[in-house]
Each structure stands twice: as C-alpha cells, then as structure tokens.
Amino acid sequence: MNHERFYITDETVIEHIVSTQKQYFYAQKTKSINSRIQALNKLRDAVKQNEQRIMDALKQDLNKSEVEAYTSEIGILLEEIRFTLKHLAKWMKPKKVKTALTHVGSKGKIVPEPYGVALIIAPWNYPFQLALSPLVGAIAAGNTAIIKPSELTPSVSRVIQELLAEAFDPAFVTVVEGAVDTTSLLLKQPVDYIFFTGSVNVGKIIMQEAGKQLIPVTLELGGKSPCIVHEDANLDLAAKRIMFGKGMNAGQTCVAPDYLLVHKKVKAQLVEKLREAISQFYGSNPLESDRYGRIVSERHFTRLVEFLKDGNAIVGGGYNKNTLTIEPTVLSEVSWTSDVMQEEIFGPILPMIEYETLDEVIHKVQEKAKPLALYLFTESEDVQNAITERLSFGGGCINDTLMHIATPYLPFGGVGESGTGQYHGKDSFQTFTHFKSMLSQTTKFDLSFRYPSEKQSLKMIKKLLK
Known part of the structure; x- marks a missing residue:
C-alpha cells in the first residue's frame, strides 16, 4: 500500500480544515459537559472495538508484542479516559475565590474555558497512545482537535485516521496525515494550541513557529535520562x-x-x-x-x-x-x-x-x-x-x-530542554484549558475612595494596601 496517497499537502485543504473546526467551536458544540462525556465515551468505544486492528498495526510498524501493545498503547489510554470521565464534572466547575478587603461587595471566580482548535503532533515510538492521550485532554477541556500522526508508522497512522473518522465529525476531531511538508503547513495555521511530542531539535522548530503567532504550546521532548x-x-x-x-x-x-x-x-x-x-x-x-x-x-x-x-x-x-x-x-x-x-x-x-x-x-x-x-x-x-x-x-x-x-x-x-508543560489526568485537562478570571461587582453601593476626585482617597488606599 502506498501510504503517501493519503497525505495532505495542499495548503488550501488544510486552511479549510482549520476554518471548519473554528466554526464548529464557535457554535458551542464542544463545551457542554454532556457533549464532552459523549465524545470521550465514543473514543473509548472506538478503541475497544478496534483493539485487534490497533495491535496488528503496531506489530507491523514496530513489531510490538500484543502484551506490550496493549499495556503501553491501549490499556494506558483506556485508563486515562476512565479517570477523566470520573473527574470531569469537578474539573469543569468554576472555582470561587476569596474577596480581598479592597473588593468588598464583589465576587470572584475562575472559569475554565477551552482554547479552541488544538493541534496535536504525535511521534512514532508510541504512535497510538501518544496521539490519543493528548486528545483525551483536548476533548475533556472542550476543544476541537487536529491530529498529525507520524509518517514513520504508516499502519498505525491509517488506523487512527479510520478510527477517528468513524467516531467523530471531522469538524470536531480529524486526522491530517503527511510528512514534514504537511507539518510545516499545519504550523502556519491560526490554531489555538499546539501539543507536540518528539525530539528536542524538532521541538525548537515547533516553538519558533508557534512564537510567530504567539500560540501557546506544550512540548514533550526527551534527553539523556x-x-x-x-x-x-x-x-x-x-x-x-x-x-x-x-x-x-x-x-x-x-x-x-x-x-x-x-x-x-x-x-x-x-x-x-x-x-x-x-x-x-x-x-x-x-x-x-x-x-x-x-x-x-x-x-x-x-x-x-x-x-x-x-x-x-x-x-x-x-x-x-x-x-x-x-x-x-x-x-x-x-x-x-x-x-x-x-x-x-x-x-x-x-x-x-x-x-x-x-x-x-x-x-x-x-x-x-x-x-x-x-x-x-x-x-x-x-x-x-x-x-x-x-x-x-x-x-x-x-x-x-x-x-x-x-x-x-x-x-x-519535562523541564528545560526536555520539555515544557505537563499532562496526564487532571493536568491534561488543565493543559488544554485557559483559566479565565472573572469579577462580579455589586451595584448596591460604591467604594468611592478609589476615584481621583475624592479628597481622602490616598489615606484610605494606604490603609487598605500595605
């Protein structure tokens, strides 16, 4: 099979994929807890139904035994989904915070919100797990996702593409197959988050490209352990x-x-x-x-x-x-x-x-x-x-x-050259989440000393801020 026939190298096609996902996200289709739970259940069911296909592909690409394939690629992913489903409702709740003395009458809270379109660039060494484990966090946080699997493991890449195409609307979750040229085109797109797993050298390129648009990144790299x-x-x-x-x-x-x-x-x-x-x-x-x-x-x-x-x-x-x-x-x-x-x-x-x-x-x-x-x-x-x-x-x-x-x-x-950012469990949810600070101020009274026209402003402010 000539796997390259599936590669996407047309910039117009990639631009359309990103634009479609942005519109899907703006339509609020990913944000409710029900939609997130439904998507995670779909992902879990798709993995379970395709266990043998996944193991066969891992055998073909890397000669992984079924025990190793299940343990390090499938089982660990299913456990991640189970754990996320159990705790997601708690993670999604806005968190109330204390009120400072200077803010009497107001209420503060931290609201978790998704970034938008997440680009997940996966490596070849654990090609199934390291593509879909970040996806669990992206879905849980309410994002859409574009996954770029490694071209060095074409059998697994094809299974991932088919599995996710069967489970999800491509406007929500889709796979873009290709090599370096495809990745370069994806990095030019105005996505909202980039999650990369791979080498230190490529990680530096990812960060450089993301920096051109100030796109936040997680880099899971390596080094000499x-x-x-x-x-x-x-x-x-x-x-x-x-x-x-x-x-x-x-x-x-x-x-x-x-x-x-x-x-x-x-x-x-x-x-x-x-x-x-x-x-x-x-x-x-x-x-x-x-x-x-x-x-x-x-x-x-x-x-x-x-x-x-x-x-x-x-x-x-x-x-x-x-x-x-x-x-x-x-x-x-x-x-x-x-x-x-x-x-x-x-x-x-x-x-x-x-x-x-x-x-x-x-x-x-x-x-x-x-x-x-x-x-x-x-x-x-x-x-x-x-x-x-x-x-x-x-x-x-x-x-x-x-x-x-x-x-x-x-x-x-990692830390330093071995990476930036963390995931797994709650940290996967937090990685793909922006925590928005919100202050609700009372209109029943007004602390007028903060205004420059008040004669006693400085005296009062010094008492409160010290």
Missing part, C-alpha cells in the same frame, strides 16, 4: 526493572534509562544480573524473540549501530539489518565524551559509567541538559534525598523505571 545504581541497591530487582525500562519498545521510549551510572563496588554484579534479566525476558536470542520490538527505520538503525563502536559490548551487541533489530546491549569503557553520551540514544543500547562518590554523579548530571526522567536505585533515604533535591529533571522513579508515567495521579512533562 540517567539511571543511577548505588552500592546498596537491590541488584536483582534493579536489573529487572532497568531492562524492563530499556527493553520496552526496543529502547525507543522518551523516558527510557538512557545511560547507567553504577557504583564501582556493584558494577560486575549488576552486569551479570542484567544479562540474566535479558535472557529471562527475551530468551537466549532476543533478535528472534516475538516479545522484542524492532527499530522503526533503517536510518535510525544505522545511527544506533554506530553507537556500538563507542565502547565494549559486555552484554549483547548483536544486530540484524534485515529485521532492523539490535540486541539489548550494555556498553562498558564509555567516556563522557563518547558520541553515545552526546545525544539521546533512543534504542536498546545502555552505556555504563562507574562512579565512586555521589557528588561525582551529581556534578556530572548537572553538567548536562536537564533530563526528562531520572531513575535511582538505592535503599538509603539520604541518597534519595540528595539526588531528588540537588538534581532537576522532569520526573522519575526511585527503585523503578518508567512507571511514573503510567498513573493519572502524577503529571508528566
């Missing part, structure tokens, strides 16, 4: 949970442990336990495992294979160009100046650097851009406090990996 294994760590659990985080989607996860910082006392033991965990998860030959994913494209595969030259593969190191698969690999003899340590790996390669003191770890991590995630394995509360208080990162786990992103009770997002 460290995983620290201290000398007192439970190594059996650490190895399993590290490889769970690195092996998921063959390491193509924005919050995957990017590199290991291991105390020199436990380095040798950890290496053996990582090897055991890989064998337990994917068998003696991960390249042939039906539980292990592949690299998304030949270009990405070639880039990752080059990184294998930056150290000694003490675990794994094998690869197959025909199937675009690379074994889960631990690299030793890596320096901070190696190429593999200069950019986000986004693959199943785990460089390992040993350390002796915690200060050494903190100083080295501080020298790099603030990461999207940080993982720490230790039994010491003092070590936990030292790391979490002295290092800045988007979010993370103590004695685990990835799991902080799987709960709607924790906001997810």
Whole structure:
C-alpha cells in the first residue's frame, strides 16, 4: 500500500480544515459537559472495538508484542479516559475565590474555558497512545482537535485516521496525515494550541513557529535520562526493572534509562544480573524473540549501530539489518565524551559509567541538559534525598523505571530542554484549558475612595494596601 496517497499537502485543504473546526467551536458544540462525556465515551468505544486492528498495526510498524501493545498503547489510554470521565464534572466547575478587603461587595471566580482548535503532533515510538492521550485532554477541556500522526508508522497512522473518522465529525476531531511538508503547513495555521511530542531539535522548530503567532504550546521532548545504581541497591530487582525500562519498545521510549551510572563496588554484579534479566525476558536470542520490538527505520538503525563502536559490548551487541533489530546491549569503557553520551540514544543500547562518590554523579548530571526522567536505585533515604533535591529533571522513579508515567495521579512533562508543560489526568485537562478570571461587582453601593476626585482617597488606599 502506498501510504503517501493519503497525505495532505495542499495548503488550501488544510486552511479549510482549520476554518471548519473554528466554526464548529464557535457554535458551542464542544463545551457542554454532556457533549464532552459523549465524545470521550465514543473514543473509548472506538478503541475497544478496534483493539485487534490497533495491535496488528503496531506489530507491523514496530513489531510490538500484543502484551506490550496493549499495556503501553491501549490499556494506558483506556485508563486515562476512565479517570477523566470520573473527574470531569469537578474539573469543569468554576472555582470561587476569596474577596480581598479592597473588593468588598464583589465576587470572584475562575472559569475554565477551552482554547479552541488544538493541534496535536504525535511521534512514532508510541504512535497510538501518544496521539490519543493528548486528545483525551483536548476533548475533556472542550476543544476541537487536529491530529498529525507520524509518517514513520504508516499502519498505525491509517488506523487512527479510520478510527477517528468513524467516531467523530471531522469538524470536531480529524486526522491530517503527511510528512514534514504537511507539518510545516499545519504550523502556519491560526490554531489555538499546539501539543507536540518528539525530539528536542524538532521541538525548537515547533516553538519558533508557534512564537510567530504567539500560540501557546506544550512540548514533550526527551534527553539523556540517567539511571543511577548505588552500592546498596537491590541488584536483582534493579536489573529487572532497568531492562524492563530499556527493553520496552526496543529502547525507543522518551523516558527510557538512557545511560547507567553504577557504583564501582556493584558494577560486575549488576552486569551479570542484567544479562540474566535479558535472557529471562527475551530468551537466549532476543533478535528472534516475538516479545522484542524492532527499530522503526533503517536510518535510525544505522545511527544506533554506530553507537556500538563507542565502547565494549559486555552484554549483547548483536544486530540484524534485515529485521532492523539490535540486541539489548550494555556498553562498558564509555567516556563522557563518547558520541553515545552526546545525544539521546533512543534504542536498546545502555552505556555504563562507574562512579565512586555521589557528588561525582551529581556534578556530572548537572553538567548536562536537564533530563526528562531520572531513575535511582538505592535503599538509603539520604541518597534519595540528595539526588531528588540537588538534581532537576522532569520526573522519575526511585527503585523503578518508567512507571511514573503510567498513573493519572502524577503529571508528566519535562523541564528545560526536555520539555515544557505537563499532562496526564487532571493536568491534561488543565493543559488544554485557559483559566479565565472573572469579577462580579455589586451595584448596591460604591467604594468611592478609589476615584481621583475624592479628597481622602490616598489615606484610605494606604490603609487598605500595605
């Protein structure tokens, strides 16, 4: 199938899509709680009815197993919808605020209102979940939405397009398929909000283009997320949970442990336990495992294979160009100046650097851009406090990996180069919502001292404002 025949590259067509959505929004069709609940239920039902289609597409594009596909793409989305439906009425209510002494007789409230047309630009690594999870927030907040899926996962892109076309009026929710040219055209449009998930470099372009029209943005980016294994760590659990985080989607996860910082006392033991965990998860030959994913494209595969030259593969190191698969690999003899340590790996390669003191770890991590995630394995509360208080990162786990992103009770997002803005749960609703301040003033009396003609104005104002 030539997927490019579905791509929209005509600027007039895209302008019409945006204009149609604006008119739909202005018609107040998205704002009532009933319309939002109905839309979320439609989305949930559409996902449930198409589970097998979604999993088949993920298998075709990324070789994801059904367990991984359901857990990380479908199940997590259904939980997001369930949580949102449960709490939406409370989130939508205007919030009364206290009255200042200077405003006696008035009433203040904060009114949540949608922005309007939301543009959601999704990545290829979790192509279903990362396209539709922001959509949950956009719908819940009362917006219309245009979704641009990744062209690198064409099977999933097509399923998303068909699924949403069957469920929604395109004036409310629609999918625009295409490559870079299509994205460039979308970024020229007067949308009301942009939500982007992807690389740091593209995120900078998104922010630059949005800035030309002062369109608010959320940028969910990435970076080099460290995983620290201290000398007192439970190594059996650490190895399993590290490889769970690195092996998921063959390491193509924005919050995957990017590199290991291991105390020199436990380095040798950890290496053996990582090897055991890989064998337990994917068998003696991960390249042939039906539980292990592949690299998304030949270009990405070639880039990752080059990184294998930056150290000694003490675990794994094998690869197959025909199937675009690379074994889960631990690299030793890596320096901070190696190429593999200069950019986000986004693959199943785990460089390992040993350390002796915690200060050494903190100083080295501080020298790099603030990461999207940080993982720490230790039994010491003092070590936990030292790391979490002295290092800045988007979010993370103590004695685990990835799991902080799987709960709607924790906001997810980056800081600095790893992103701006947060979502999941209530934070998704807040991301796509403008909170409008409203003051209702009484007409029963008037505090005249505020007017410049009153002789006692300054005296009264000084008493109230001090």
